[in-house]
Amino acid sequence: MVKVNRVALIGTGFVGSSYAFALLNQGITEELVLIDLNEAKAEGDAMDLNHGLPFSPSRTKIWYGSYNDCSQADLVVITAGASQKPGETRLDLVEKNTKIFKGIVEQIMASGFDGIFLVATNPVDILTYAVWKFSGLPKERVIGSGTILDTARFRFLLGEYFDVDTRNVHAYIIGEHGDTELPVWSHADIAGTKISDWSKNKQDYKPEDLDNIFVNVRDAAYHIIERKGATYYGIAMGLVRLTKAILQDENSVLTVSAYLGGEYGQKDIYIGVPAVVNHSGIRQVVELDLNVEEKQKFTNSVNVLKQTMGPVFSKY
Structure with a gap:
């Protein structure tokens, strides 16, 4: 069986969908699965991105899926969570997003995932620490977008x-x-x-x-x-x-x-x-x-x- 790179994206909001679009345009991964609580949004994004495949530099398989699809992922990118509102600091988001992340990470790990986490949700430093704690993965395989x-x-x-x-x-x-x-x-x-x-x-x-x-x-x-x-x-x-x-x-x-x-x-x-x-x-x-x-x-x-x-x- 030929090994292909798979990226699982958790969260198809502004950041997630922009990431998926940029990823497709650069042809970096062979497989991209979109996962979101709003399944209709994830499905719509997958459809929209697939329609651009004739213009992309390489073939990428794109679909909307579930946490089970993380089992074979090389990389799980998390952009889900509450976003920063006008007048709000990134640190104001810590409590609500830590709670959200606990549920997300537990479901990802239950799939059998054994790859690398990449975290972008704010406050990113604290939430990257949370993913490391909740996942039990080695520190080297949990990375935040940082600075x-x-x-x-x-x-x-x-x-x-x-x-x-x-x-x-x-x-x-x-x-x-x-x-x-x-x-x-x-x-x-x-x-x-x-x-x-x-x-x-x-x-x-x-x-x-x-x-x-x-x-x-x-x-x-x-x-x-x-x-x-x-x-x-x-x-x-x-x-x-x-x-x-x-x-x-x-x-x-x-x-x-x-x-x-x-x-x-x-x-x-x-x-x-x-x-x-x-x-x-x-x-x-x-x-x-x-x-x-x-x-x-x-x-x-x-x-x-x-x-x-x-x-x-x-x-x-």
């Missing part, structure tokens, strides 16, 4: 500011995917040249410009939610990038929500850090040499997540 989108936003805005292709900007946002995240300026560069040196050569440069870039990265979701109600295209493409790294065994370095077991001086937490991602999940966490200020901000981010998690996980 992959924040890092992409950061690189885009830096590229725009310095008039350089965003793909040639190398810079990371780490920490909580949320209000306590931080930019790693000490390791930010364009083509191997530090951002500080690029700044010297920009005629109208002002130090506060870089601060404003980070603020716009951190608060981007709020601005988008105010305008269109939700963010989904960017994160969907980030999830596809992660899917490709996993299914194609790329050993790519991506800023995901990974479990720390002593790295960065922290333990028993999922949080956004650069990590090497391949077909086994997270091969290793990349431990950046942070400066004193960055270490303090990262520790604060960890503490905020742990304080939020504590009361919730004491119930399970």
Whole structure:
């Protein structure tokens, strides 16, 4: 029997359906099963996507299904859950989504699933930890989308500011995917040249410009939610990038929500850090040499997540 890659998508809302569309357009997986409480929505999405197959780069089998279909999945992507409302922080969602996730993960594991989990629902760091706890899988095989989108936003805005292709900007946002995240300026560069040196050569440069870039990265979701109600295209493409790294065994370095077991001086937490991602999940966490200020901000981010998690996980 020929082995094919199967992705099971849990949740066909804005993020889930955008992910499925982007995944089909890049032809990354041979099988895609859509699972949602709203079966009619999942069935409609499967029909709609199948009608685009004549235009896709490769053949993909797409159908709507049930948790039983997760048994043969290489990757389960979870985008289901309550979404962030205007004026609401990602951490406000923690209690209701943790409860939803317990039910979802139990049904997935009951199918016999033994692959990799990829979590995108907010608050993503805490919910990735929840999936790890509820599933019993090794920490390497439970991954959150982490700060992959924040890092992409950061690189885009830096590229725009310095008039350089965003793909040639190398810079990371780490920490909580949320209000306590931080930019790693000490390791930010364009083509191997530090951002500080690029700044010297920009005629109208002002130090506060870089601060404003980070603020716009951190608060981007709020601005988008105010305008269109939700963010989904960017994160969907980030999830596809992660899917490709996993299914194609790329050993790519991506800023995901990974479990720390002593790295960065922290333990028993999922949080956004650069990590090497391949077909086994997270091969290793990349431990950046942070400066004193960055270490303090990262520790604060960890503490905020742990304080939020504590009361919730004491119930399970």
